[in-house]
Amino acid sequence: MADTHREQSRVPRSRNVGRPRQSExxxxxxxxxxxxxxxxxxxxxxxxxxxxxxxxxxxxxFPTRPELVVAVYRHQVEACAEAGPRLLAESASPEAALRAWVALFVDFLVTKHGLAGALQGDNAGSDALHTYFVGRLVPVCGSLLEAAREPGAAATEIDAYNVLKGIGNLCISASSDAQYDAAALVQLLISGVLARGDR
Amino acid sequence: MADTHREQSRVPRSRNVGRPRQSExxxxxxxxxxxxxxxxxxxxxxxxxxxxxxxxxxxxxFPTRPELVVAVYRHQVEACAEAGPRLLAESASPEAALRAWVALFVDFLVTKHGLAGALQGDNAGSDALHTYFVGRLVPVCGSLLEAAREPGAAATEIDAYNVLKGIGNLCISASSDAQYDAAALVQLLISGVLARGDR
DNA sequence: AATAGTACGGAACGTCGCTCCGTAATTCAC
DNA sequence: GTGAATTACGGAGCGACGTTCCGTACTATT
CATH class of the missing domain: 1.10.10 (Arc Repressor Mutant, subunit A)
Structure with missing residues (x-):
C-alpha cells in the first residue's frame, strides 16, 4: 500500500477560496x-x-444524518404543527379539523420520498428525526384527538403518540407503490379511532 | 495493489471436509x-x-437476501394463509373471523423483529419477500374482507392489497418501541375498513 | 487413474454513514 | 506588517453492509 495517502494538495488547487461559506x-x-x-x-x-x-x-x-433531515424539514413541520389549532378553530366540527390536519400531515409525508420511512427511530431515543417529529406533533395531534372524541372517552383509548406513529407508518412506501393509497388507509384508521366502542 | 489476492489456501486447512452439506x-x-x-x-x-x-x-x-427470508418463514406464512378459511368456518361471525386472522398475522409480524420492515419491496416487483407475502396472503385477506363487509359494499371500498400492506406497515417497529401498540392500531384500522360510509 | 462436474469458503468489490486530520483561510496580538 | 492562534474545510479512511467471483477441494463417472 505504498500510496499517496494524505496528499490532497499536490496542486494548490483553488478550493472555494475566500468565501467563508456563510453558514448552513x-x-x-x-x-x-x-x-x-x-x-x-x-x-x-x-x-x-x-x-x-x-x-x-x-x-x-449537522453531526448526524437525521439532524440534517430535521433541519431541512423544520419549517414544514412547524407549519403543520401550527395548522392544528387553526383548523380546529376554523372547521365545522372537531372531527373535520382532525381529518383535515391528518390529510395535511399525510400529504407532507407522502410527497417527501422516504421521509416516513426515515421517521421510525431505530433504537433508543437517539434518533433526532423521530424525536423531533414526535415532540412537535404529538401535542397537536393530541388536542385534535381530544376535541374530536366523545366527551367521556375511556382511558383505554389509544393515545396520540400511537395514532401519529401509526399514520407515519401507513405512509411508508406510499410513493413508489402506485396501488397503495396511504391517505385512504389513514382516514380509515381515523374512523376506527373515532368510532365508539360499540363497533 | 501488488498484494496477495487469491490465496485462500496458504495452508491446506481442513474445511468441512467430506460432508457434502446435505442441502439447505x-x-x-x-x-x-x-x-x-x-x-x-x-x-x-x-x-x-x-x-x-x-x-x-x-x-x-438463496440468490438474494429476501429469498432466504422467504424460505425461513414460508411455513409460518403458509400456516397463516391456511388459517383464513378455517377461521371463517369456525368463527361466530365473518367480522370475528377477520379480526382473529388479522390478530394472527400481526402477532406473526411483531414477533419477528424487522420482518414487517423488510416487507415493503423497495422497487419494482423484484423483491421476493414482498411478492411472496402479497401473493399468498392477499387472496386470503380478500375473502375474509368480502365476507365481513356489508353485502352491497361499494366498489370504492379499499381493496385487500391495501389493507394487508397497511397492516404490515403498522407493524413496523412494533418491537423496539414499548409504547407503540401495533395490534391495537390494526384493529382500529379494521374497524374503519368495516365501518359503513355513514361515518 | 484420469477426468468432468459441482459445491465450497472467503477475499474482493462497491456503497453506505461517519471520523479524522493535514491544510488553508481568517482573526488577533503586537 | 508580520507571525501565531484559531477556525473551517475537503476528502481519504474506516468499519459494516449486501453481493460477486474464483481458486480450490471434494465427488461421480469412466
Missing part, C-alpha cells in the same frame, strides 16, 4: 434539492457534491 | 436461529458463521 443555508438548500430528486435517503456524498463541499463540512454543521 | 435445511435452521436473536436484518455474514459456511454458500442456495 447553502447546505440546507442543496440537501433539500437532492431530497426532492433522490429522496430523503440520498447518500450524504451526493448532498455534499451538490453543495460543492466535502462530507466533513456537512457533518460539522 | 441446515442453512435455514441457522438463519432462523439468528433471526430470532438478531432480527431479520442480521448480517449475512452472521448467518454464515452460525451455519459454519461461507457467505458464498448462502448465496448459492
Amino acid at each position: 443555508q447553502a447546505l440546507l438548500d442543496a440537501a433539500a434539492a437532492v431530497f426532492v430528486t433522490s429522496g430523503v435517503d440520498a447518500p450524504v456524498r451526493e448532498i455534499a457534491a451538490k453543495a460543492g463541499v466535502g462530507v466533513g463540512t456537512i457533518y460539522r454543521h | 435445511q441446515a442453512l435455514l435452521d441457522a438463519a432462523a436461529a439468528v433471526f430470532v436473536t438478531s432480527g431479520v436484518d442480521a448480517p449475512v455474514r452472521e448467518i454464515a458463521a452460525k451455519a459454519g459456511v461461507g457467505v458464498g454458500t448462502i448465496y448459492r442456495h
Whole structure:
C-alpha cells in the first residue's frame, strides 16, 4: 500500500477560496434539492457534491444524518404543527379539523420520498428525526384527538403518540407503490379511532 | 495493489471436509436461529458463521437476501394463509373471523423483529419477500374482507392489497418501541375498513 | 487413474454513514 | 506588517453492509 495517502494538495488547487461559506443555508438548500430528486435517503456524498463541499463540512454543521433531515424539514413541520389549532378553530366540527390536519400531515409525508420511512427511530431515543417529529406533533395531534372524541372517552383509548406513529407508518412506501393509497388507509384508521366502542 | 489476492489456501486447512452439506435445511435452521436473536436484518455474514459456511454458500442456495427470508418463514406464512378459511368456518361471525386472522398475522409480524420492515419491496416487483407475502396472503385477506363487509359494499371500498400492506406497515417497529401498540392500531384500522360510509 | 462436474469458503468489490486530520483561510496580538 | 492562534474545510479512511467471483477441494463417472 505504498500510496499517496494524505496528499490532497499536490496542486494548490483553488478550493472555494475566500468565501467563508456563510453558514448552513447553502447546505440546507442543496440537501433539500437532492431530497426532492433522490429522496430523503440520498447518500450524504451526493448532498455534499451538490453543495460543492466535502462530507466533513456537512457533518460539522449537522453531526448526524437525521439532524440534517430535521433541519431541512423544520419549517414544514412547524407549519403543520401550527395548522392544528387553526383548523380546529376554523372547521365545522372537531372531527373535520382532525381529518383535515391528518390529510395535511399525510400529504407532507407522502410527497417527501422516504421521509416516513426515515421517521421510525431505530433504537433508543437517539434518533433526532423521530424525536423531533414526535415532540412537535404529538401535542397537536393530541388536542385534535381530544376535541374530536366523545366527551367521556375511556382511558383505554389509544393515545396520540400511537395514532401519529401509526399514520407515519401507513405512509411508508406510499410513493413508489402506485396501488397503495396511504391517505385512504389513514382516514380509515381515523374512523376506527373515532368510532365508539360499540363497533 | 501488488498484494496477495487469491490465496485462500496458504495452508491446506481442513474445511468441512467430506460432508457434502446435505442441502439447505441446515442453512435455514441457522438463519432462523439468528433471526430470532438478531432480527431479520442480521448480517449475512452472521448467518454464515452460525451455519459454519461461507457467505458464498448462502448465496448459492438463496440468490438474494429476501429469498432466504422467504424460505425461513414460508411455513409460518403458509400456516397463516391456511388459517383464513378455517377461521371463517369456525368463527361466530365473518367480522370475528377477520379480526382473529388479522390478530394472527400481526402477532406473526411483531414477533419477528424487522420482518414487517423488510416487507415493503423497495422497487419494482423484484423483491421476493414482498411478492411472496402479497401473493399468498392477499387472496386470503380478500375473502375474509368480502365476507365481513356489508353485502352491497361499494366498489370504492379499499381493496385487500391495501389493507394487508397497511397492516404490515403498522407493524413496523412494533418491537423496539414499548409504547407503540401495533395490534391495537390494526384493529382500529379494521374497524374503519368495516365501518359503513355513514361515518 | 484420469477426468468432468459441482459445491465450497472467503477475499474482493462497491456503497453506505461517519471520523479524522493535514491544510488553508481568517482573526488577533503586537 | 508580520507571525501565531484559531477556525473551517475537503476528502481519504474506516468499519459494516449486501453481493460477486474464483481458486480450490471434494465427488461421480469412466
